[in-house]
Amino acid sequence: MNKGLSAIRLNQEGYATGLPVSAAVLAGGPVILKNDAGEILRTVSFDPPQADPASGDQVALLDLGVLEAGSYQLGNESGVRRFAVRPGAWNDVTHALIKGLYYQRCGCELSPVHAGPYSHPACHTAPALDWEDRSIRRRITGGWHDAGDYGKYVGPGAVAVAHLLYAWELFPQGCSGELNIPESGNGLPDILNEARYELEWILQMQRSDGAFHHKLTTAFFAPFIMPQDDLEPEYLSPLSFCGTADACACLALAARVYRSFDEAFAGRMLFSACRAWDWLQAHPDFVPFMNPEGIRTGWYRGRGDTDDRFWAACELFAATGEEQYKAAAEKLLLSGQQLTQFGWDDVAGLGALCCLFDLKENAGDVLGPRLREEFLRQSEELLSLSRASGYGTALPPDGYTWGSILPVMGGAMAMIMNTLLTGRQDMRSAALLQWHYALGLNALDLCFVTGFGENPVLHPHHRPSDADGIDAPVPGLISGGPNNKICFPQTREKLGENVPPAKYFLDETPSADTNEIAVYWNSPAVFVGAYFNMLSGR
Numbered sequence: 001m002n003k004g005l006s007a008i009r010l011n012q013e014g015y016a017t018g019l020p021v022s023a024a025v026l027a028g029g030p031v032i033l034k035n036d037a038g039e040i041l042r043t044v045s046f047d048p049p050q051a052d053p054a055s056g057d058q059v060a061l062l063d064l065g066v067l068e069a070g071s072y073q074l075g076n077e078s079g080v081r082r083f084a085v086r087p088g089a090w091n092d093v094t095h096a097l098i099k100g101l102y103y104q105r106c107g108c109e110l111s112p113v114h115a116g117p118y119s120h121p122a123c124h125t126a127p128a129l130d131w132e133d134r135s136i137r138r139r140i141t142g143g144w145h146d147a148g149d150y151g152k153y154v155g156p157g158a159v160a161v162a163h164l165l166y167a168w169e170l171f172p173q174g175c176s177g178e179l180n181i182p183e184s185g186n187g188l189p190d191i192l193n194e195a196r197y198e199l200e201w202i203l204q205m206q207r208s209d210g211a212f213h214h215k216l217t218t219a220f221f222a223p224f225i226m227p228q229d230d231l232e233p234e235y236l237s238p239l240s241f242c243g244t245a246d247a248c249a250c251l252a253l254a255a256r257v258y259r260s261f262d263e264a265f266a267g268r269m270l271f272s273a274c275r276a277w278d279w280l281q282a283h284p285d286f287v288p289f290m291n292p293e294g295i296r297t298g299w300y301r302g303r304g305d306t307d308d309r310f311w312a313a314c315e316l317f318a319a320t321g322e323e324q325y326k327a328a329a330e331k332l333l334l335s336g337q338q339l340t341q342f343g344w345d346d347v348a349g350l351g352a353l354c355c356l357f358d359l360k361e362n363a364g365d366v367l368g369p370r371l372r373e374e375f376l377r378q379s380e381e382l383l384s385l386s387r388a389s390g391y392g393t394a395l396p397p398d399g400y401t402w403g404s405i406l407p408v409m410g411g412a413m414a415m416i417m418n419t420l421l422t423g424r425q426d427m428r429s430a431a432l433l434q435w436h437y438a439l440g441l442n443a444l445d446l447c448f449v450t451g452f453g454e455n456p457v458l459h460p461h462h463r464p465s466d467a468d469g470i471d472a473p474v475p476g477l478i479s480g481g482p483n484n485k486i487c488f489p490q491t492r493e494k495l496g497e498n499v500p501p502a503k504y505f506l507d508e509t510p511s512a513d514t515n516e517i518a519v520y521w522n523s524p525a526v527f528v529g530a531y532f533n534m535l536s537g538r
């Protein structure tokens with residue numbers, strides 16, 4: 001047990017009515033559950049804590065079952081922890097995770113009305129220069145700053161938008177609240193308003209031949225200054241295959257989602273997606289994106305583009321019903337896809353979402369029953385990982401890499417999808433443990449979302465949070481979390497070789513390797529939060 005940390009680990013945002021309450025205990029002996037008045041409700045005995053391979057902790061995971069709304073105390077001889085069970089317990093944090101993307105907006109003022117103390121003037125408003133032909137200057141507006149830096153990247157942005165759109169499609173009751181953003185009250189749910197801010201930017205990143213530029217960034221990462229003070233020129237990097245396919249997929253998905261709200265916008269997106277697909281068809285051989293000599297911002301290379309093309313083909317089939325896209329998606333599925341992957345590096349899970357929950361009976365045998373069976377088989381592995389972990393975290397001990405929150409949230413997404421397909425409660429409970437992990441039920445006793453929980457991340461690697469002169473970081477941003485695989489030398493120096501993977505973390509601004517934020521880490525957490533928020537009683 002870490003010195004100074006509680007021996008009882010909880011979801012620090014509390015628990016929602018109607019869903020089971022879990023806690024992790026790092027000491028032996030019975031645990032006593034009391035109500036707010038201090039009356040003993042139950043003595044919980046449990047098997048002796050077991051060694052958790054990822055953290056080195058001796059830990060037991062308790063399932064306290066469904067508790068009535070109220071305030072509780074859970075304790076043993078090593079301490080007491082208080083928590084509440086209430087309707088809508090995760091409504092605020094889920095919506096804050098969406099609002100976190102608003103704070104990443106580029107090219108517009110964040111006004112005091114919407115951003116409070118985190119307001120700032122418009123940033124990055126100069127025309128963009130085409131890296132390959134500096135005589136070309138284009139005025140490109142909007143988009144989200146990608147992460148702790150001020151770059152904007154097509155593929156990662158497209159993936160983040162897709163998470164939001166699927167959250168809204170599948171769990172609208174869990175994520176449709178007002179966010180106090182400039183568009184609030186315009187008749188569109190704010191989650192779709194926020195996603196549109198990125199979609200309008202993605203549309204502008206298309207070249208005249210249908211391909212998409214990989215990114216729009218300065219040549220080097222900015223120092224730790226506010227975005228409006230970053231006055232270096234922004235360059236359009238060359239095209240990328242993954243970026244083109246991801247934009248294609250995301251725009252086709254968005255065309256379907258926005259059609260009933262704004263037909264003209266949907267039409268623009270579908271037209272753009274079809275042009276991107278045509279470019280991909282004319283360029284079948286994958287070429288990885290390489291940073292041009294002189295550009296040193298994020299690489300987001302992508303190891304191949306068959307997953308990206310698979311997702312794109314699924315979405316275009318769903319948006320148009322045309323056989324050519326179905327045939328392409330079938331062929332790409334049969335070439336082998338990781339259907340539980342939801343990050344920029346492998347997007348095949350987004351194609352699975354499309355087939356399982358949009359195409360459904362229109363999917364045909366391959367994208368229907370065959371994909372379903374393969375998806376269920378692959379998602380079973382996540383349940384096994386969760387069961388093998390002392391904290392129920394669906395990551396193997398060697399899975400704590402840069403942005404480990406992504407596979408944790410992605411695993412939860414897959415287990416939620418399994419639950420929707422099969423009704424299995426074991427899958428749902430394991431998915432819920434991943435949500436609890438993000439909010440404090442973990443080896444660090446840390447809530448990974450800024451501004452929430454008793455012990456939240458305070459010093460994320462995020463330029464505005466550092467440069468704005470406000471102690472508290474920008475709220476609603478999720479940290480990448482422990483990483484002992486791809487580390488900076490200074491992180492190694494501080495933590496050494498003996499800190500276990502699940503604790504390889506520094507709540508320090510320079511530690512991009514463990515404590516950066518990213519739009520595509522917030523977004524899968526929105527999907528997971530929206531589902532459980534929807535299930536919670538009101």
Ligand SMILES: [Zn+2]
Nearest residue numbers: 106107123124
């Ligand atoms: Zn900006």
